[in-house]
Amino acid sequence: MNRLSGIIIVVAMLSYTAKSAEIDASLLPQCLQIADAPNDSNLRSSLEQHESILQLKKNLGDDFHLSFEQIQEQKNRLQHYKKSLPDIEESLPSLIEQATIFIEKSALPDDQKIYFICGAHADGFGFQAEGKTQLFINLTQIQPDFLPSLLRHEIWHAAFRTQHQATTDSSVYHKTALKELAFIMLNEGVGHYYSFQRRVEPAMAYTNWTERTEKIFSLLNEKTMLLAHDITPAQQQEFLFSSHANVPFWKKWGAVPGAIITYRLRKLLGTKTLSKIIAGGPCAFLASYQREAKRRDDWQSLPPLLVSGACQD
Numbered sequence: 001m002n003r004l005s006g007i008i009i010v011v012a013m014l015s016y017t018a019k020s021a022e023i024d025a026s027l028l029p030q031c032l033q034i035a036d037a038p039n040d041s042n043l044r045s046s047l048e049q050h051e052s053i054l055q056l057k058k059n060l061g062d063d064f065h066l067s068f069e070q071i072q073e074q075k076n077r078l079q080h081y082k083k084s085l086p087d088i089e090e091s092l093p094s095l096i097e098q099a100t101i102f103i104e105k106s107a108l109p110d111d112q113k114i115y116f117i118c119g120a121h122a123d124g125f126g127f128q129a130e131g132k133t134q135l136f137i138n139l140t141q142i143q144p145d146f147l148p149s150l151l152r153h154e155i156w157h158a159a160f161r162t163q164h165q166a167t168t169d170s171s172v173y174h175k176t177a178l179k180e181l182a183f184i185m186l187n188e189g190v191g192h193y194y195s196f197q198r199r200v201e202p203a204m205a206y207t208n209w210t211e212r213t214e215k216i217f218s219l220l221n222e223k224t225m226l227l228a229h230d231i232t233p234a235q236q237q238e239f240l241f242s243s244h245a246n247v248p249f250w251k252k253w254g255a256v257p258g259a260i261i262t263y264r265l266r267k268l269l270g271t272k273t274l275s276k277i278i279a280g281g282p283c284a285f286l287a288s289y290q291r292e293a294k295r296r297d298d299w300q301s302l303p304p305l306l307v308s309g310a311c312q313d
Contacts (some may be wrong), residue, residue, distance in 0.1 A: 021096060021112045023157065025085055027052050031118035031139070032082065035075035040070040052115045056136060059129050065121040074140040078118060081139050088147070095148055099194060102275045107159035109133075113185035114151070121243070124150055126157045133158040152194035160187060167281045177227050177236055178309025181243065181254055182282035188244040189258015189285075191280070196249070196256075200263055210298070212250060213260055219253040219299035224303040257302075261289045264299060268292060283311035 031049045036281045037043055047053060048066065056064050071078070086280050100107055109132065112255045125136040130201075135154045142150055161168045165215050168187070174180055199205040206212060223243065243254030250256060265288065277288045294298040 002044050021092060021108060021114055021159060025116045027117050028082055031071055031078050034068055034071045037079055037114050038072040054115050059127050070140050071119040078139060080144055093276045095151050096155055098198050099152040100159050101271055102278050103159055103163045106256060107163035109162055112158055124154050125272045126154055131271045149195050153191040156191050174177050178306055180240055181227060183285055183311030184244055184254040185258035186282045188255035192255040192259035193262040196259060213300060216250060216256050220257045221303045224306045228305055
């Protein structure tokens with residue numbers, strides 16, 4: 001136990017401060033200990049009682065699951081992240097700059113924390129707790145080369161919520177199913193733009209881009225019709241959740257079209273103009289794209305029902 005305490009002290013000191021954000025890696029030493037002895041009941045109990053895990057359990061409830069097997073399987077990845085923490089700290093100010101290109105640079109709260117965790121059921125989590133956006137990054141599910149993209153994705157969510165509170169107010173975007181989908185396409189769309197940005201900028205890496213985009217916009221059209229006509233209120237939240245989570249990337253029928261919209265409008269209109277469109281909320285975001293899509297044969301149009309639903313008072 002002395003060796004464990006020593007590691008905890010050393011790594012806990014590696015909580016990094018960057019421009020407007022701090023990485024809390026205090027759980028990492030316990031993750032590494034569990035990776036070596038996943039069946040140790042004392043180690044399991046200690047990890048489950050860590051503040052980060054308790055916070056996730058409190059806010060996610062039955063949706064939160066902890067896998068000790070996952071931690072064991074990803075021991076090498078956890079060791080990599082322990083060694084690379086200084087490099088991550090050094091890159092954080094740049095990642096924040098990139099994640100806030102469409103909003104004010106000061107949008108991210110000065111005391112924003114990003115908690116590094118292990119063994120969770122998704123790669124990243126963000127939710128409101130005690131008036132703040134809490135961000136959690138599950139290292140055991142993230143390839144190291146993808147971590148910068150995920151950090152930009154989650155930082156965007158926190159900064160967007162802070163700057164555009166009226167747009168992100170749940171009473172607005174939960175008003176109707178189509179309004180909520182429109183909000184998802186903006187909020188998760190920009191987030192997923194950061195997730196796939198390295199594949200489309202500065203050069204297109206997808207060799208079948210046209211095929212991919214046609215399929216995902218076709219899926220959006222199909223799902224929008226179901227959402228508007230065949231989905232019961234009881235089914236609605238689970239159905240909308242599948243538009244941006246718990247499915248393969250190119251099956252995310254709300255988030256990925258939103259990412260493509262972000263990519264196309266930025267390329268066409270520039271960052272400054274797109275920032276103004278985003279400030280206008282989901283209606284402006286979808287309507288602006290729809291206008292441009294009608295002028296271009298290589299841009300898929302949005303379902304008219306979705307655009308009208310997003311802009312309905």
